[in-house]
Amino acid sequence: MKTKLIAPSLLSADFGNLERDIHMLNRSQADWLHIDVMDGRFVPNISFGFPVMKTVKQHAQKFIDVHLMIVEPEKYVEEFINAGADLVSIHYEACTHLHRTINLIQDKGAKAGVVLNPSTPVLLLEDIISEVDLVLLMSVNPGFGGQKFIENTYKKIAETRDLILSNNSTALIEVDGGVNLENAAKLFEAGADVLVAGNAVFSTENPEKTIELLKI
Numbered sequence: 630m631k632t633k634l635i636a637p638s639l640l641s642a643d644f645g646n647l648e649r650d651i652h653m654l655n656r657s658q659a660d661w662l663h664i665d666v667m668d669g670r671f672v673p674n675i676s677f678g679f680p681v682m683k684t685v686k687q688h689a690q691k692f693i694d695v696h697l698m699i700v701e702p703e704k705y706v707e708e709f710i711n712a713g714a715d716l717v718s719i720h721y722e723a724c725t726h727l728h729r730t731i732n733l734i735q736d737k738g739a740k741a742g743v744v745l746n747p748s749t750p751v752l753l754l755e756d757i758i759s760e761v762d763l764v765l766l767m768s769v770n771p772g773f774g775g776q777k778f779i780e781n782t783y784k785k786i787a788e789t790r791d792l793i794l795s796n797n798s799t800a801l802i803e804v805d806g807g808v809n810l811e812n813a814a815k816l817f818e819a820g821a822d823v824l825v826a827g828n829a830v831f832s833t834e835n836p837e838k839t840i841e842l843l844k845i
């Protein structure tokens with residue numbers, strides 16, 4: 630059976646009512662909670678760090694998917710795992726010693742993902758694909774929620790799937806940015822296993838229902 634997982638991004642949640650929004654996600658059909666950590670250096674925006682992460686962990690009953698948009702991620706992965714991350718994804722563009730950092734994440738007991746910006750080619754993953762648990766394809770330029778989906782992502786999903794198959798890798802493919810009710814089914818059909826959705830979930834009247842619809 631094909632994997633069809635939805636990971637709502639807390640970046641679009643109401644931070645004044647974070648506990649309420651997490652409880653809503655616990656009740657919903659969401660599979661993972663996607664946590665976007667931004668440092669104002671790798672991306673032109675700053676989001677949140679460990680205190681928020683710990684609050685999320687305290688209330689969340691779902692798998693915690695942490696997306697680090699920070700330089701030198703190797704300095705912080707262990708602390709994110711201690712704070713409750715089940716999966717930590719680091720950017721190819723932000724990590725000089727990617728192999729070492731992927732191994733560090735796994736040694737500390739979490740799943741490890743590698744993230745590609747929209748302009749970074751999939752073929753650069755050839756020598757790491759058999760080691761990673763997930764490839765996260767950015768379908769917007771990272772830094773902000775609510776941006777327009779980049780259509781070239783479909784091509785990158787197909788390329789990633791080929792790379793996974795030709796290397797007997799078990800990596801999942803996650804797509805992040807501009808996912809909505811119009812493109813979700815098409816993305817799953819194209820080979821995505823996990824879809825991140827921020828704005829598409831939290832800007833709707835009934836986020837729980839929207840999560841359900843994104844899985845159809």
Ligand code: DX5
Nearest residue numbers: 638771772774775807827828
């Ligand atoms: C962007 C983040 C995304 C963002 C997605 O840098 O990595 O996870 O929250 O938001 P939407 O779904 O609104 O594009």
Ligand code: ZN
Nearest residue numbers: 665696805825
């Ligand atoms: Zn993200």
